[in-house]
Amino acid sequence: MKHITFYLDFISPYAYLAFEKLPLALMGHSYSVRYKPILFAALLKHHGQLGPAEIAGKRDWTCRQVLWLAQREGLTLQLPATHPFNPLALLRLATACAANGEPNRYVCETVFRHVWQGGAEAGDAARLQTLTRQLSPQRAPDSDAVKAQLRAHTDEAIARAVFGVPTFAVDDKLFWGFDALPMLAAYLSGDAWFDQAWDAADRVASGVRR
Numbered sequence: 001m002k003h004i005t006f007y008l009d010f011i012s013p014y015a016y017l018a019f020e021k022l023p024l025a026l027m028g029h030s031y032s033v034r035y036k037p038i039l040f041a042a043l044l045k046h047h048g049q050l051g052p053a054e055i056a057g058k059r060d061w062t063c064r065q066v067l068w069l070a071q072r073e074g075l076t077l078q079l080p081a082t083h084p085f086n087p088l089a090l091l092r093l094a095t096a097c098a099a100n101g102e103p104n105r106y107v108c109e110t111v112f113r114h115v116w117q118g119g120a121e122a123g124d125a126a127r128l129q130t131l132t133r134q135l136s137p138q139r140a141p142d143s144d145a146v147k148a149q150l151r152a153h154t155d156e157a158i159a160r161a162v163f164g165v166p167t168f169a170v171d172d173k174l175f176w177g178f179d180a181l182p183m184l185a186a187y188l189s190g191d192a193w194f195d196q197a198w199d200a201a202d203r204v205a206s207g208v209r210r
Contacts, residue, residue, distance in 0.1 A: 001030040002188055005169040007157045009040035011087040013066040015166040016116045018178040020075050025181040029188040035108050037091040038154040040165050046158050053084040078119035085123045092146050096137035101149035
């Protein structure tokens with residue numbers, strides 16, 4: 001059995017799509033999944049990047065593409081009323097739902113659908129209160145312990161060279177993005193390509209640095 005760590009932030013529509021399609025994409029494989037909420041904005045800061053929703057043209061493209069991808073995959077997706085938004089409260093809520101800070105699939109599903117179904121404000125205070133009552137977290141989401149756990153998850157992701165969400169970590173390999181699901185499935189199948197070609201990228205020199 002392979003063990004997958006799924007690094008996610010509820011702000012990402014690609015993480016939502018990947019979450020919804022993961023069971024079907026990996027059907028027939030033997031695996032377990034650990035869901036780890038992380039703060040995508042901290043990854044961006046660490047790598048000196050802007051998020052897709054912070055670049056005007058890319059923001060528009062992202063919105064259009066995820067809507068198209070959702071209808072192609074037969075998934076429900078409505079854009080939230082505001083994007084980007086501050087996801088910290090949602091990340092802390094999910095983290096607070098488990099003693100080890102790793103929410104189960106039901107919790108992640110509930111929070112993802114809170115954001116990406118219905119078209120409402122993801123960070124609306126009244127909606128957040130309703131969501132909190134529904135999930136009944138084990139600990140207070142605004143507690144120092146929960147905040148520290150979320151930071152620890154994010155620091156762990158950065159230490160593993162994670163640069164975006166969704167990222168699936170398996171063994172010593174990282175698979176980034178919704179469109180990486182077929183590649184992840186191939187790895188779980190024991191595809192020989194991974195022994196033959198995975199390390200080729202490490203041998204490519206960088207010719208330009210800014």
